[in-house]
Amino acid sequence: MSETRPPQRNKRVLSGVQPSGNLTIGNYLGALKQWAREQHNYESFFCVVDLHAITVPYDPATLRAKTREVAALYLACGIDPAISTVFVQSHIPAHSELAWLLNCVTPLGWLYRMTQFKDKAAKQQAESVSAGLLNYPVLMAADILLYQADAVPVGDDQRQHLELTRDLAQRFNHLFGETFTIPEPMIPPAGARIRALDDPTVKMSKSEVSSEYHAVYLLDPPDKARKKIMRAVTDSGREIRFSDDPERAGVNNLLELYEAMTGETREAIEAHFATARGYGDLKKEVADVLIATLEPIQARYHELTRDVSYIDGLLAEGAARARVVANATLDLVRERMGFLKART
Numbered sequence: 574m575s576e577t578r579p580p581q582r583n584k585r586v587l588s589g590v591q592p593s594g595n596l597t598i599g600n601y602l603g604a605l606k607q608w609a610r611e612q613h614n615y616e617s618f619f620c621v622v623d624l625h626a627i628t629v630p631y632d633p634a635t636l637r638a639k640t641r642e643v644a645a646l647y648l649a650c651g652i653d654p655a656i657s658t659v660f661v662q663s664h665i666p667a668h669s670e671l672a673w674l675l676n677c678v679t680p681l682g683w684l685y686r687m688t689q690f691k692d693k694a695a696k697q698q699a700e701s702v703s704a705g706l707l708n709y710p711v712l713m714a715a716d717i718l719l720y721q722a723d724a725v726p727v728g729d730d731q732r733q734h735l736e737l738t739r740d741l742a743q744r745f746n747h748l749f750g751e752t753f754t755i756p757e758p759m760i761p762p763a764g765a766r767i768r769a770l771d772d773p774t775v776k777m778s779k780s781e782v783s784s785e786y787h788a789v790y791l792l793d794p795p796d797k798a799r800k801k802i803m804r805a806v807t808d809s810g811r812e813i814r815f816s817d818d819p820e821r822a823g824v825n826n827l828l829e830l831y832e833a834m835t836g837e838t839r840e841a842i843e844a845h846f847a848t849a850r851g852y853g854d855l856k857k858e859v860a861d862v863l864i865a866t867l868e869p870i871q872a873r874y875h876e877l878t879r880d881v882s883y884i885d886g887l888l889a890e891g892a893a894r895a896r897v898v899a900n901a902t903l904d905l906v907r908e909r910m911g912f913l914k915a916r917t
């Protein structure tokens with residue numbers, strides 16, 4: 574088989590966030606913060622994955638508003654549209670088309686094994702679970718493979734989906750010849766799995782919110798963010814140390830938040846809190862750092878969203894750039910899979 578990719582191209586990253594709720598500090602620390610850093614090292618594609626957000630029941634007007642909001646938050650979190658391509662997934666039909674093609678080479682058993690499918694399906698009436706929810710990881714694989722991404726910066730919860738993407742790319746390359754780059758997950762050493770503040774046994778989520786104290790959102794005003802941290806569930810101890818003990822998951826989560834936001838080492842953090850009087854001191858400092866982290870993001874967000882047409886214009890430019898790359902891969906896939914080329 575012939576070599577399929579230009580030999581000298583820059584390494585690429587692709588990632589995305591679903592516009593399915595309010596973005597949380599978990600989304601920032603697990604994903605967006607890394608994107609902002611890595612855009613200087615990779616040719617970067619960041620999409621708002623709206624087609625993924627319709628795999629569970631949703632409201633169309635909210636989807637439209639959240640799609641813009643999430644795009645604006647990408648920029649507010651430091652994504653620079655001059656060097657990164659920011660776009661909306663549904664603006665590039667190649668995503669849906671490649672997903673269909675890949676669906677036809679994906680064994681059903683791979684999809685039934687996905688823990689996110691099992692968890693999300695279990696929360697709905699069995700008869701109302703959509704086929705889209707099952708096929709969700711195939712669409713995600715299409716997102717990544719269309720751009721021949723070398724690395725995918727995500728939080729820990731996407732690890733299994735990335736594994737499936739790699740398996741699928743390998744299977745396709747084996748069946749039809751070298752076509753796709755095999756992507757590597759890029760999971761941050763700190764902040765990859767921030768837990769819910771109201772229940773540290775579960776992941777902090779933007780779509781499954783158990784109470785108003787579940788998550789800190791990127792657009793929470795400072796007093797609200799502080800209140801949520803001060804109310805975070807902990808245990809009855811006093812010792813402020815990192816720990817794998819499930820009983821101490823709440824304190825560990827606050828320490829991980831602090832670690833991911835400050836970039837300090839665990840030793841330095843434990844030494845810093847060695848003289849603290851109790852969890853109240855820890856919470857107060859986490860809240861201070863959190864508010865300082867959110868403040869510039871919120872200021873930029875409000876600035877950017879004063880003019881809606883600015884975001885829409887950037888998304889149009891992003892889609893124009895993304896389309897070229899996506900269509901080149903899709904053409905190759907169509908050829909490899911044996912489709913008759915349409916005469917133009």
Ligand code: TYM
Pocket residue numbers: 587588589590591592599600601602603604622625712713716717725726727728729730731734764765766767768776777778
């Ligand atoms: P989504 O929208 O659930 O989450 C977006 C990103 O945030 C990360 N994340 C977290 N990181 C740390 N702690 C948390 N509590 C936390 N919650 C979420 C997620 O790992 C993710 O990186 N399937 C993806 C969206 C997607 C995608 C893609 C990602 C679709 N196509 C292609 C990468 C590449 C998702 O549902 O993310």
